[in-house]
Amino acid sequence: MASWYPQISYTKVDDDLLEILEPPGVGWWLLLATALSCVAMGGYAWSIQVLEGIGHAGITHPIMWGVYITDFVFWVGIAHSGTLISAVLFLFRARWRMPIYRIAEAMTVFAVLTAGLFPIIHLGRPWNFYWLLPYPNQRYLWVNFRSPLLWDVFAVSTYLTVSTVFFIIGLIPDIAAARDRATGVRKFLYRITSLGWTGSHKQWRHYVAAYGFFAALATPLVLSVHSVVSWDFAMSNVPGWHTTIFPPYFVAGAIFSGLAMVITITIPMRKAFKLENYLTIWHYEKMCQLIIFTSGIVTYAYITEFFIAWYSNNPYERYQFWFRPFGDFNVAFWGMVFCNCVAPLSLWFKKLRTNIAWLFLISIIINIGMWLERFNIIFNSLSREFVPDAWGNYNFSWVETFITIGSFGWFFMFLLVFIKVFPAMALTEIKEIMIPPRRDPASAHH
Amino acid sequence: MNVRRSWILIIICLLSTVMLGRLGAEGSGSAVAQSTESTDKAAGVWRDGKAVFSDEPMLDIFNPYQRGYKPEQPIPFSHKLHVEKNKMECQYCHSGVAKSPYATIPPVELCMGCHAHVRTESPYIQKLAEHYEQKKPLEWEPVHNLPEHAVFNHERHVKAGVGCNKCHGQVNEMEVVEKVSSLRMGWCVSCHRMNGASIDCSTCHY
Amino acid sequence: MSSSSKKGNTNGDANGNNVSRRNFLKVIGAAGGAAATGCARQPVEKIIPYLNQPNEVVPGVATWYSGVCGECQAGCGVLVRTREGRVVKVEGNPVSPINEGGLCALGQSTLQTLYDPDRLREPMARKTGGAFSAISWKDAVAKLHAGISEVPDGKEAVLLSAPLSGSTAKLLEEFRGVFPKVRHVEYDTGGQAAVDAAAAATFGGGYRTHFDFSKADVVVSFGSGFLETWLSPARFSKQWSKTRKVDRPSGVSYVVHVEPRLSLTAANADRWVKNAPGSEAELLKALLKLIVDKRGAASISAGAGAAVKQAIAGVDVAKAAHSAGIDEKELEAMATHLAHASSSLVVAGGASISGENELACGVLANLINAALGNIGSTVMLEKRKPSETSPLSDLISKMAEGSVSTLIVAGVNPFYSLPVSSGFRSALAKVPLVAALTLNLDETASQAQLVMPASTNFESWSDSNPLPGVYALNQPSMQPLYETLNLGDLMISLAWKSNKMFGEAKTFHDYIRAQWKQRVGGVDFENRWLSFVEQGGEFNASDLSSNQATVSASAGEAAAKLSERSHGLHVMAFPNVRSVDGSSANRPWLQEIPDPMSKVIWGTWVEMHPDLAEKQGFASGDVVMVKTKDGAVRTPVFITDKIHPDVVAIPIGGGHDSMGRYGDGVGINALSIMSYAAATGGISLLNSVVTLAADPRKDHLVVTQGSDDQRERGIARWVAADDLHNQHGVHHGAHHGEPMQMYKQMEHPLYSWGMTVDLASCTGCSACVVACYAENNVPVVGKELAREGREMSWIRISRYFNNDEHRPVDGFLPMMCQHCGNAPCEPVCPVYATYHTEEGLNHMVYNRCVGTRYCSNNCSYKVRRFNWFKYDWPEPLNWQLNPDVTVREVGVMEKCTFCIQRIREAQNTAKNEGRRVEDGEVKPACASSCPTNAIAFGDRLNKDSEVSKLSADVRAYKVLDAHLNTQPAVSYLARVVHPEAAKGGGSHGKSHGSSQGGSHGDSHAAAHGGSEHH
C-alpha cells in the first residue's frame, strides 16, 4: 500500500498537525492537574519511605523485591515499543509507523525516565545510589561488573541516552517547521531547540545517514535492554527466575505492553485533536497484528515455562509452577493469563479490532496483564524458594500503591507537557512519504 | 578541513574523559599543616600504574573532621612541652596502644601522679585537680575519630612498626593537637597497599 | 575465651571501689552511646577517660569474670564478658560440672534483666494515697526491720522466696535466730519440689534424687521436659547428647517420651507417645507391672518388693492403655526395652503429670527405677537435710486468716504465677506489710507496701550448692547499675539494724568467704579463694553411686492411691524454653525468639488438634476463649495435629501487666486459669475445660516458619543409627552428579573457616539464637514488624515435620549463613558489599551496602536479614551492645558473620604469639552457647581440626549443595535415630508430609506473610 492518505497539501499537514500545539483547553489542564496530584502523592509516600525506612513498603523477607521492581520492569517494557516502532520499523521501512512513531518515542523516553526512578526508590539507602556508578572515588572502590544490576545501570542509562538522542534528532526538522510557523516566545523556544535547522541538502545528507545509524544502533539496544532486565531474574538461582527463555520472553512482552500503551495514548489523542485522517483504522490494524503476534509469543513462553518445569524433574521448579496457578496469589496468575493470552484473541476478529472503543479497552487490559505478569514472576518466585521454612507472603502497602500511582502521574505529566510543546506527530516524515509534487504537465513549458 | 576538525574533536573528547577521571587527584596540593610521611605525599598521583585519588580536600568540606581540625581542649595540654622538653614517651600516657585496639586517653589519676606536685600553681592544673578531687569526668575533644563501621586496632599497627607520626603527625611538635591526616578510607588503603598489608574489606569492616 | 583471661574480682566489696557510681555510669554511658550510634556519620562524642582506671581494665580489651547463672535452681556456671566495666555477654563456664560450657536461652538472656530499662532503680514505699514514692535504703531497711522485729503475738512474719541453697540458706538460718518470728516458705516453680516430694515419699525424708541421663541406654520420660525447662535442662541436654553418639559403646540411647502434646523433649525423643491427659499415673503403674512381670518379682530388692506389690495390685494393663488412648503394645514395648536395657532411666515431671497424681507419678517412677536397679547408676541419691519450709497452701490460708503481719517476697512473683483459685491474691491484701525485693515492679511487687530493688548476679556475690560437692560461686562482674541489694545483703542489713552481726560479716561477700573458709579449711585460704573465684566455684562432685536407700513402706501406698482422672477436654499450661515460668517476660530477645515447636513469637497461643478445631469451627489465628472452673483466658488458636485431641495447651509466661514495656500485654497468663492443688502445695498445670468458645476479639499470631514440610528437599536429614549411609528426608531420585564448574574454587592461603552442626545433638533449644542476638547486636523489631516478617535473627531453627505419628519431627536445623564457596549472593551485589574473603568467609560490608536486596533474593538459604528501619535500644539496653560489632544502619543487609570479631580477636592473639590460630580457639557465639556442643567451628585447611573431621563424617551433608553447587562452609551431620524408632512409623524414605501437613504449612506462611488471623 503506497499511502493511505488522501492527497492533501503540505500546508494542510502543517496546519492539522501543528494545531495540536495550540494553547491547551480546560481538559488538558485538568489532566495535568490530575497527573501532578499523582506525582505529589508518590512524592509524599517516597519522602516517608526515605525518611523512616524502606520498611514502609510491604516488601519483606523473603520477598525482597515487590511492586517497585514490578513497576520498573513494567515501565522499561512500555519503553520498548517506542524504539521498536521508530527504529526497527524504520529499518523495515514500515510506512505505518509514521504517524505514531513520534508519540511512541516520547513514550519511550518518558517511560525510561519513570522506570529509572524505581531502582533508586527501591534501594534501602537511596542517598547512596551513585555508588552504583563506576566513578573514581577516594575509597578506591569500583563496582561489581558481574552483577546484573550493574548491567541494568549501563543498559538503562544507555537506553535512555540513545532513545533521547534518537527522539531529539527526529524532532529537529519538525521543530524547525514549527519555528517557521510560530510567533513570540514559542518562536524563540523553537529557534533554540531546532538548533538552527534549515533543511539544506548538506544537512539532510548527514541527517538521513545519522538517522539510519541511530536506528541501526537502537535496534539491538531494544533487544538487549529488556534482555538485561530479564537477566536480573534469569541470572539468579531462584526457581521460576532461573531460565534461559527469559530474554526473548521479556522482549516480546515488552513490545506487547508497549504497543498496548501506544494504543492507550493515541486513541484519546486522535479523538481530542481530530487526527482521524492521520491515525487511521489501518494503522491500528497494523498494531493489532503485532499485538496478536507478541501475545502469541508471550503465551507460548508461559506454556514453555510450565513444560520445562515439569520436564526438568526439578522439585523446586515444579513446586513453583504448581504454586503460581494454585497458590496464595493465583489471582495474579489467572489475571495475567486472561489479560495477556485470552483477551487479545478478540483482535483476530476484524470487527473487534476495527472498533476503536474495544481496542482501547483491550489495550488497558493488556497493560494490566503485563503488570500482573511481572508481579506474578517476582512475587510467586520469591515467596516459594528452596527452603520451605523460609517461605512467606507479601502484602503491598499504601506507600507502594501511592508510588505506583505517582509513577503514572510522572509519566503522563511529561507526556501531556510534551504534546503541547513539541510536535507530537512527525510532520516532516508524513510529508516525506506523501507523493512529492511533480511539474504539472498542463502548465509545463513546451 | 573536515578531517582535521574531526581529529580535534576526538582528542578533546578523549582528553576530557581523562580529565574527569583525574578530577579527584588534582586538588590534593592542599593546605595540610604538616605532611609528614610519604603516605600523605603519595596521595593524589599516579603511582605504580594505579590511579590514586585519595584525600581530595574538595570532598573534605562535607567532613567535619577534615585535616587541620584543631579543637580547643578543656585543658590546653601541650604535647610539645611534655614530649620535647620533658622527654616523655607516648606510651607513658597512651598505655593501651600496644596492647589494645585503643591507644587510650590516660586516666586523670595518671596526670595527678606528677601534677600533685608539679606546676600546681597553674590554673589549668588546678582545674585538673578539681576534676580529680570532685570525681568529675574530664571531657576531651576527640581529634582523630573513625566512624563506627571502621575497626582500627592500634596494637596491630604499633606491632607492625607503624610509628605514631605516620597517622598522627609530629604530635611532639604540636602545642595543640591537630588532625594532619584525613583518616579516610582511601588514605588507609594507600598505606596498606604500599606496605603490603591486607586490603580485604573484612580487615576493617565487620 | 581462655581461662587465663578470667579475672577474679580481688577488690573485695563490690560496692567498696573508690570509683563513685555516678562517674562510673558516665564513663560507661559514653561508651554505650558511642556503640549505639550506628554506622551513620556520627556527631562528635566526647572522650571521657577514667578518673581512676581499675587495674584489670584495659579499654578495648575484654575482661572475663566467672559467675553463676541465677535464672533457675540448676546453678550453671557462667563466664561474663565485660568491656570497659560493663557486661556485654554471658557464656557457659566450661569447667562447671553442671553445664560444662553450654548455656540455655534463658541464661543467655539474663543480660536483658540486668539492663532492663524498666528495672526498679530505688526503694519505694506506698504512700497513704496508694502511689509509690522513692525512699532511701536506710528508711526501707528501717521499715522492714520494724515489720519483722515487732510482730504481734499470734502472728508471724514470712519470707517467701525461691528455694535457697549455699550461704544464703545458711545465712537465713542464722537470720531466723535473730528474728525468730520469721518463717521461711519456699516457692518453687521449677519442678524440684515435686521431685523432692516424690523422693521423700519413696525413700523417706532426707533424700534428693539426681538423674544422670548420660548413662541411660533407655529413657522413658513421662512429661518431664528434661531438654527444655525441667530441673537442669542444660545439664540434662549435655548428658542426653552424650548418649546420642553413634560410636557410643552401648549404642545410641532409646528415648521414649509420654506426653499429650509434642513438646521439645518429645520432638527429640525416638518415640513420642501421645497419651490422654492425666493418664500418666495409670500408665506408670501398668509399666511397673509389665516390668515386674518381665523381670520377675524375685529380681526386685526386698525393700522395694512390698511397695511395688502394693503399687501394682489390681492393675489392668489393657485397661490402662485403653484409657490413655494408646496401644497396649506400646506399653509392652516400653517395658521390654526397659527390662532388657543394661541401664535405663524413667523420669516423671513437668506440666502433664502435675496435679493430684503428681506425687504418685513421681513415686511410681522412683519405684520403676528401683525395680530396674537404676538407683546408684542413673538415679543418684543425695542425703540432704530436709527442707524446713512449710507448704505454700498453709501460708495462703494463714495470710487469709490475717495471721501474717509481714510478708517479704524475694525474687518470686506469686501474684502472677499462682492461679487465681489459690486465693493468694485476696489473701495478700490481708497482710499489713508486704515487702518485695524484686528486679522489676512486677505484679506482686506492685501490690506491696515496700519495694526494694534487687541486684542481679552480675552485681552481687552469691553461691549455691547445686550438686553434692559442687559449690558454685558467683562474683559481681560489674558495678551495680543502681542502688540494689541481694537477699543476703538485705538480711545482713536487717540484722545490723538489731545490732547483730553474723560472725564478722559486714557484707554478704564477707559472709560467703567466711562460710567457704569454714568449709574448705583455713590453710592457704586466700590463694584457694582466689582460684575458686576465678574458676567460679569448687567443683569436686561427690560420687553418689554407692548411696542406696530402702524404699519406705509408705511408698506403695502413695503409689497405689490415685485420684480419679477426670475425662473430657483439658487445658494444659506448659513451660517452654523462651518463657519458662514467666519471670523473663520483659526480655525482648526471649519474646522474639520463636517457640521451637510452634514457631510463634511475641505472644501466647492455644494449641489445638485439628479435629477439635474443626468441631468447634476454629481456624488458625482465631481468638478463642478457654474457660475452666478457675477462670478464662482469650488467646489465638494454633492448630496442630501434634497434640492429643482431648487437650488444648497454652504456654506459660504471657499476660503480664506489670513487668515492663516488652512483657506487658503480650499474650495471656495461662497459669491464672489453672487449679491449685492444695494437697501438694503446687499448681496443677492441667485443668478441665468448661467452655471453649470463639471470641470476637482480634489478635495476631506471629508464626515465623513458612512451611513445616520439607518436601523431601533434604534440608533436615536423619539416619538410623544402624544404617548411617541411608539419609532420610531427601528425595533420592533428584540426585545430581558431580557438578560442572566454570571457574576453579577459590584458594584460601591462610584459613578456611567452616562449621559443622551435629543434628544428632541439636535439640532446637534456641540458646544459639539468643547468643547470636547478644553477640552481634541483632536488633529486636517487636510484634508488629515481626508479623510482617521483619525479624532480624541471624539463625533460625528450621523445624520440619513428617507424617510419622511417633517421631513426627525430621529434625531441628539451625540455619545460619552457610558461607558458600560459590555464594549466589556475592556476584549479584553491584557494589561489592558482599564478597568472599581469603579466609573463606562470605563477608558483608554493611557500610558499602546500598540496599538493593538482590543478595537476599539470590540466597538459597534465606539467611540474609534486612534493616527495614533503624532499630533502637532504649537506655540502658544499649549498654549490652558488643563494641566489637558494628550496629547496622537502616537500609543495609546483614547476616551471620561466623562471629568474625572473635576470629579477629583470636588472630590478634595468635599473631602476638607468632603462631596460627589453633583448633577450638575461635568459637562463635552459637557454638559456645550450645548446651550439647552440637556446633563445631574451625579451620578446614587444618585436616586435624574438629570441623575437618566432622565434615568428612558419613553423616555429613550440605544443604541444597547437590542441587545448587553452592559449596557451603557449613556441614550438617544427619540426625541419628535409634534403629528401633527408624523402623516404626510410616516415614520410611518418604517423609513427605501428608496433605494435611502441607496445607498446614501453607497456612503458617500466610500468617507470616502478614495476612491477619483474627
Add this chain to the structure above:
Amino acid sequence: MAKEYVVVGRFQNVDDTAKAIRLVRGQDREDFNLYTPFPNHDLEEVAFEGRVRSPVRRWTLLGGMTGCLGAFLMTIWMSMDYPIRTSAKTVISIPAFVIIAFECTILLGALFTLVGLLHHSRIPNFFSSPGFRGDFTKDEFGLAVRVSKDEADKLKAEFEQCGAKQVEVQYVR
C-alpha cells in the same frame, strides 16, 4: 569579486527544483544551498551529483569501537585495581564484561554519531542562514546561490525560466 548577493529561488515541485540545481551545477557553482521541507533522495542525487554518502558513518564506527574497547579496558582495569572475589568467580570475568562492552558500544556509537551529525551539519547554528525562508520547512523547495552583484539578475532570470514561483535577490552584509 565578492559574492555579496544571494539569489533565492522558490519552487513548487521537484522537477523544477531539479532543473534549477542542474543549472546551477552546470555553472560550476558549488556555493549553493538547496532547502527542502523533507529529505528527498532524487534532489539530493542531483545536488551532490551522486556523491551523497555521508562521512557520519565513520563517526559511528569510531564511537562503537571506542565504546567496546573502552568498556573492556574499564571493566578489566577496575576489576584488577581493587580485586575483590565473589563466589569463586575469576577477577576478570569476561562473559559478564561483554554485556557492559555491548552497552558501551551502542552508547558511544550513538553519541559519536550525534557529534558527527552536529559537526557535519554545522548545527547548532543560531545565525540565520542567508537565503533561508520559512516556507522551505513547509511546502516550498528553495535554492539559494551566492553570487556577485552582476550575476544576480542573470541567475534570477534563469531560475524563473526553470519554473520558480518566485525568485528573490538578497544582499548579504
